[in-house]
Amino acid sequence: MVDYVIETNQLSKIYSKNKAVNSVNMHVEKGKIYGLLGKNGAGKTTTMCMLLNLTYPSSGDIFLFGKNPKRHSKEIYSKVGSIIETPGFYENLTAYENLKVIAKIRGDYNPYTINSVLEMVNLDNDKSKKFRDFSLGMKQRLGIAAAIMHSPELLILDEPINGLDPFGIKEIRVLLKRLSHEFGITILISSHILSEIENIADVIGFMDDGVLIDEISKEELYDRLNKFVEFEVSDIELALDLFNKLELKENDDFAVDGHTIRLYTHLEMRDKFNALFVKSGIDVKKVNLCEENLEEFFTRFVSNN
């Protein structure tokens, strides 16, 4: 039996008449990194806020560690670390003092732990700097430090790489993978940056317009990516005539973009199609065997659903 750390059942949130989250059934396995992918406004943040009890669901159920968080609030949320949008800290306090406030209130204040997490996110040299003087990237890193300070079993991170430079993104990616693979921490991470989710996640949940369209593993994702052959031809009309005679259907079997035909089916016959084009007097300037990237897959997937 699969051990789910997060499980939701028909989870919905309605604002006035707008369904921000619509009957979401999410399943996050223990020890996995689950990437929640969706456009801005897809409902990712609202879903995460409901998981963290910051926003109340209009309907549906949430189970964290197999339990109802309403009934076991303290027990459950003490095992959770989170960042929702831009991390919120007291502007007049330093990085160290901000973490101290959190640790003291949680009841596990230890200066050594604070210094360690600050070092882990490369803020050890800025621990005496006031939060108001932090760059966005530093704020995000402090947010991550606060989220992991109490060694949580589950991390819920909403767009944690926002504002980070490429080096910062790489550091956080390495850190999160380490936390997941070495310490077995389950991570739910959202982003609208597809490449990041592809890089980090074991399982991807596709969300659009409040609906969780599908949850697929990365292996399954790669299997589902469309492969296609691109022909760049000198006479597109003639080439289309040939395809029509072969009873290939536009949009189903192939697509046209300027002088390029993108063939999705019968890929194994690409050499024969090439020979046919040449025989018919069509110059074939380029033939490429390509694979759909995640962005193209996401666009197709969302529009199909």
Place this chain on the structure above:
Amino acid sequence: MFTFIEMEFLKLKRSRIFLLSMLGAILPPLLMFIAVTAFDEGGAFEALFTNVNMYMTAMFAVLIFAIIISYLFGREYNEHTLKTMLTIPISREKFLASKYLMFLVWIGILTVVTSVSTLAFGFAAGLDGFSLKLFVDSFAQLLYANVLLFLTFSPFVFVSLFITNMVPAMIGGAGLALVNLMVYGQNWAPFVPWVSPYLIASGEIAEYGASITVSYAIILVTFVIGLAISYIYFKRADVSL
């Protein structure tokens, strides 16, 4: 709860509002000192303490308390720290209770600052008639009035949760201070919850011929209503990001 209060104090580190509130607490004794020295309004310690307590409770405290409440509650929204605090996790009840308690502690500090600075200004002005009993009585009167006033500020907590910006609180506080000045001396002053604390604490309420029980009841009802609506709102509302 002690840790919560300790952390509320840490949150105030380098905060200008705390310093400003202290300056606000010194302002009534300072103005009285100026009146005594510059305008040769001579007098004794007793008159100084009475005047300071009246101006502080009826006017300055109303404005200062409104600003403090707005800051204590509103900053958690404005600095987006509420989502951080509530996911520690802290129950919303405990969070609200710690804020109320911090407000009360803050009021206690302001009371001490006002009383001690009044004493210092009195000596600086060379006033006569000082006795320890007078000081203790005056301090107790101011503290009692401020604690009663604290109870009447629970509706402001709701306003601060609902409108997290400090500007409405400042305008509301200033408006209420003016209303207090207008109401003071009117027959129905004992029935206005923001005026009656001073009247009760100073004993002036006896001059109005009104029932002190009714004044206490009005203060208590104001507190309960404010507490209930702030609790219900805070408990039920989604946390804005």
